[in-house]
Amino acid sequence: MLNLKGYGWLLLEGAQLTVLVGLFSMAIAIVLGLIGAWGKLVKAKIPRTAADSYTTVIRGVPELVLILLVYYGIPTVIQDLAKAVGHEIIIDVNPFAAGVITIGFIYGAFSTEVFRGAYLAVPKGQIEAARSAGMGPALAFRRIILPQMWRFALPGLGNVWMVLIKATALISVIQLPELMRNADIAARATHLPFTCYFAASLIYLGITIASMLIQQRAEVWADRGVRRS
Amino acid sequence: MDLGIVWDSLAKLLNGAVITIELTTISVFIGLCLAVPLSLMRVSPNPFLRLPVYGFIFYFRGTPLLVQIFLIYYGSGQFQEFLSQIGLWTFFREAHFCAILSLTLNTAAYTAEILRGAIQGVSFGEIEAARAAGMSKGLLYRRIILPKAFRLAWPAYTNEVVFLLQATSLVSIITVMDITGVARVIAARSFAFYELFIAAALLYLGLVYGVLFLFRKVEFRLTRHLLDRVAIAKKVPPVLAGLK
Numbered sequence: 001m002l003n004l005k006g007y008g009w010l011l012l013e014g015a016q017l018t019v020l021v022g023l024f025s026m027a028i029a030i031v032l033g034l035i036g037a038w039g040k041l042v043k044a045k046i047p048r049t050a051a052d053s054y055t056t057v058i059r060g061v062p063e064l065v066l067i068l069l070v071y072y073g074i075p076t077v078i079q080d081l082a083k084a085v086g087h088e089i090i091i092d093v094n095p096f097a098a099g100v101i102t103i104g105f106i107y108g109a110f111s112t113e114v115f116r117g118a119y120l121a122v123p124k125g126q127i128e129a130a131r132s133a134g135m136g137p138a139l140a141f142r143r144i145i146l147p148q149m150w151r152f153a154l155p156g157l158g159n160v161w162m163v164l165i166k167a168t169a170l171i172s173v174i175q176l177p178e179l180m181r182n183a184d185i186a187a188r189a190t191h192l193p194f195t196c197y198f199a200a201s202l203i204y205l206g207i208t209i210a211s212m213l214i215q216q217r218a219e220v221w222a223d224r225g226v227r228r229s
Numbered sequence: 230m231d232l233g234i235v236w237d238s239l240a241k242l243l244n245g246a247v248i249t250i251e252l253t254t255i256s257v258f259i260g261l262c263l264a265v266p267l268s269l270m271r272v273s274p275n276p277f278l279r280l281p282v283y284g285f286i287f288y289f290r291g292t293p294l295l296v297q298i299f300l301i302y303y304g305s306g307q308f309q310e311f312l313s314q315i316g317l318w319t320f321f322r323e324a325h326f327c328a329i330l331s332l333t334l335n336t337a338a339y340t341a342e343i344l345r346g347a348i349q350g351v352s353f354g355e356i357e358a359a360r361a362a363g364m365s366k367g368l369l370y371r372r373i374i375l376p377k378a379f380r381l382a383w384p385a386y387t388n389e390v391v392f393l394l395q396a397t398s399l400v401s402i403i404t405v406m407d408i409t410g411v412a413r414v415i416a417a418r419s420f421a422f423y424e425l426f427i428a429a430a431l432l433y434l435g436l437v438y439g440v441l442f443l444f445r446k447v448e449f450r451l452t453r454h455l456l457d458r459v460a461i462a463k464k465v466p467p468v469l470a471g472l473k
Contacts, residue, residue: 057434059437060433060434060437060438061395061430061433061434061437062395062396062397062398062399062409062433063395063398064398064399064401064402064409065398065409065412065426065429065430065433066430068409068412068413068416068422068426069422069423069426069427069430072416072422072423072426073422073423073426073427074423076420076421076422076423077423166292166293166294167293168293169293169295169296170293170295170399172295173402180293180295180296180299183296183299184299187299187303191307192307193299193303193304193306193307194300194303194304194305194306194307194308195307197296197299197300197303197304198300198304200296201288201292201293201296201297201300204291204292204293204296205287205288205291205292208291208292209291
């Protein structure tokens with residue numbers, strides 16, 4: 001077995017934070033994805049342009065550059081703006097918040113496409129039936145469209161989650177003590193870089209396998225009430 | 230906003246872009262050369278061929294690329310003596326080599342999985358017809374299955390190349406001077422953080438949509454016998470329709 005010289009607990013602590021960052025970012029990504037999909041599907045021009053440019057730009061720029069931009073760039077923008085109106089302020093960005101927001105913002109663009117596809121997969125007749133039964137747009141969305149959308153969205157969201165949880169490793173560059181950062185610390189302390197990083201990779205693999213199992217269960221849950229041939 | 234600093238460092242950023250393009254091209258090319266035999270082993274009925282490849286693909290797709298880069302670059306230090314003995318240490322000492330090695334293995338795993346799906350997606354009727362025409366297994370793969378699989382895999386492969394292009398930014402963490410690396414060094418010296426990172430983002434955006442443009446052109450050529458010629462004559466295909 002891998003001998004981590006007593007640093008195993010550090011990796012496990014990091015893994016906890018990794019999962020936490022992943023869950024928070026995923027929540028943000030789902031909310032942004034729903035808003036983005038709404039923007040792409042409405043007829044009004046402004047939300048559509050906004051949603052289109054959001055997905056086009058975000059998916060064309062590497063995550064690492066965006067993380068660096070948010071963590072180092074935004075405080076300097078605010079400080080420069082404050083200086084322009086005559087205030088000297090110093091802003092410290094919390095790495096957890098910066099990481100969660102950036103990762104959530106990036107994968108919101110990917111879930112936008114997932115939700116858009118899921119909405120289009122709900123049969124039109126269902127929506128018409130709901131409207132003709134007297135439901136308002138909000139009620140029809142909540143009772144009819146959203147429950148069916150989950151079924152079509154879950155495989156795509158599962159993919160987004162798998163990529164997202166691996167992308168959280170990038171937050172280690174802004175010193176958040178998640179799994180990758182702690183593996184780095186352990187590697188330096190023990191002088192066993194291969195052992196430490198390999199252990200970390202196995203933990204990531206474990207998270208991936210657990211996510212796959214949960215995804216299967218969730219898909220069974222979302223498919224309840226669908227007749228199988 | 231200090232645009233002067235971006236202008237002054239433009240030459241360096243473009244040098245970084247050359248490194249980014251070089252890393253992407255080399256690893257995409259070697260990765261594809263590895264992925265073809267790997268995908269064939271992955272669909273083989275022989276478990277001694279199939280299972281090791283399955284493990285390789287599962288490991289490289291299930292762990293973050295950053296861990297893979299660190300494992301190869303820093304992790305090789307743990308085996309320095311052994312690597313020196315067999316004369317490989319001179320390679321593993323170089324960040325550039327480790328960057329290419331990890332990117333290549335990573336994209337080989339993803340591409341092999343894409344090709345596996347495509348090979349299994351070739352319709353049975355075509356294979357049956359080829360067999361009935363008396364083709365041997367090798368000829369069947371060379372003439373029927375692989376060309377069809379490439380065509381089926383192309384859109385997903387386009388995505389993989391775009392992801393790899395963006396993933397090359399991670400090598401800046403192990404001191405390779407690609408676009409991100411250059412931007413980070415200049416930003417840290419000049420405190421012009423957002424100017425440089427926005428410039429870097431724009432460079433990547435240009436590269437990504439350039440790659441998409443090229444790959445859509447190839448896709449058009451690969452599938453042109455399937456296209457509706459009247460529709461083509463009337464309408465130019467939406468080449469820059471964005472990532473899908």
